[in-house]
Amino acid sequence: MPEVDVVEEKEFFVHIPPPDQGFFLKGSAGYDWGMKNRLARIFNPATGRTVMLAFDHGYFQGPTSGLERIDLSIVPIAPRADALMLTRGVLRSVIPPSHRGGLVIRASGGPSILRELSNERLALDMEDAARMNASAVAVQVFVGGEFETQSVENLTRLVDAGYRFGIPVLGVTAVGRGLDRDSRYLGLATRMCAELGAQIVKTYHCDEGFERVVAGCPVPVVVAGGKKMPEQAALAMAHRAIQEGAAGVDMGRNVFQSPAPVAMLEALAKVVHEDMEPGDAYKLYKDLEKSHGSVGGYR
Numbered sequence: 001m002p003e004v005d006v007v008e009e010k011e012f013f014v015h016i017p018p019p020d021q022g023f024f025l026k027g028s029a030g031y032d033w034g035m036k037n038r039l040a041r042i043f044n045p046a047t048g049r050t051v052m053l054a055f056d057h058g059y060f061q062g063p064t065s066g067l068e069r070i071d072l073s074i075v076p077i078a079p080r081a082d083a084l085m086l087t088r089g090v091l092r093s094v095i096p097p098s099h100r101g102g103l104v105i106r107a108s109g110g111p112s113i114l115r116e117l118s119n120e121r122l123a124l125d126m127e128d129a130a131r132m133n134a135s136a137v138a139v140q141v142f143v144g145g146e147f148e149t150q151s152v153e154n155l156t157r158l159v160d161a162g163y164r165f166g167i168p169v170l171g172v173t174a175v176g177r178g179l180d181r182d183s184r185y186l187g188l189a190t191r192m193c194a195e196l197g198a199q200i201v202k203t204y205h206c207d208e209g210f211e212r213v214v215a216g217c218p219v220p221v222v223v224a225g226g227k228k229m230p231e232q233a234a235l236a237m238a239h240r241a242i243q244e245g246a247a248g249v250d251m252g253r254n255v256f257q258s259p260a261p262v263a264m265l266e267a268l269a270k271v272v273h274e275d276m277e278p279g280d281a282y283k284l285y286k287d288l289e290k291s292h293g294s295v296g297g298y299r
């Protein structure tokens with residue numbers, strides 16, 4: 001039996017209004033608690049931004065350079081990212097269950113690089129995503145692709161399942177061959193993903209009009225890295241994207257194919273979370289390269 005509460009004077013602070021229960025992420029105020037909590041494992045609530053490390057490439061292209069041994073290249077650097085983007089196969093076989101950061105698990109796949117890439121199907125059941133404690137699931141959307149409608153249906157089915165479990169969906173705008181990565185195309189693809197229910201959208205940065213792409217997307221946009229470029233250029237691209245409204249980056253090759261992946265992640269974190277200028281971030285990268293060397297580096 002609990003003891004009787006004998007305090008006569010209780011204090012309910014009646015003059016202090018309850019806290020504003022709004023949520024820090026664009027477009028997310030109406031979600032349920034579990035979905036918000038998962039989003040807060042991907043995006044840092046202090047900045048509203050994220051540095052995601054993508055290494056799901058093997059789902060269609062096998063052992064990508066730098067990912068031959070994920071236990072050696074990625075596991076040592078994984079705790080430095082806000083969230084990981086990966087497949088369930090690698091999660092279960094390689095990533096320690098003690099990992100504490102966000103987990104965005106790939107949920108579409110099918111064709112290899114030898115085939116028509118837009119012909120993806122759903123490749124993950126939401127129940128299994130919940131079992132793995134996923135913070136979100138990711139699906140590729142091929143706007144303008146041969147199997148455009150099929151990939152859009154993958155997204156919408158995943159969003160329906162996600163709401164049953166409180167798991168957000170990251171829509172990834174895949175730009176097929178012959179399509180331009182310009183603001184007109186990216187604006188179309190990102191807006192479609194958001195309108196059809198994605199709670200986060202991943203897309204490429206473009207030189208002209210990216211701020212319009214972000215403004216036209218009612219949910220957070222994270223920027224893809226793409227092919228490896230010099231570290232200075234990758235940091236400059238990330239900085240521009242953030243200043244133009246992106247809520248973070250989701251980079252793979254520009255981190256794990258860098259000679260100093262830890263230094264790259266640290267420099268990206270400064271750009272994303274602290275608005276560090278790209279010149280300063282590159283200097284930081286070079287300084288950290290000396291101290292951390294090639295931890296996680298594949299060469």
Ligand code: R5P
Nearest residue numbers: 054056057225226251252253
């Ligand atoms: C998108 O197509 C997939 O998620 C990729 O495997 C990944 O996001 C690509 O990352 P990055 O282009 O930065 O290497």
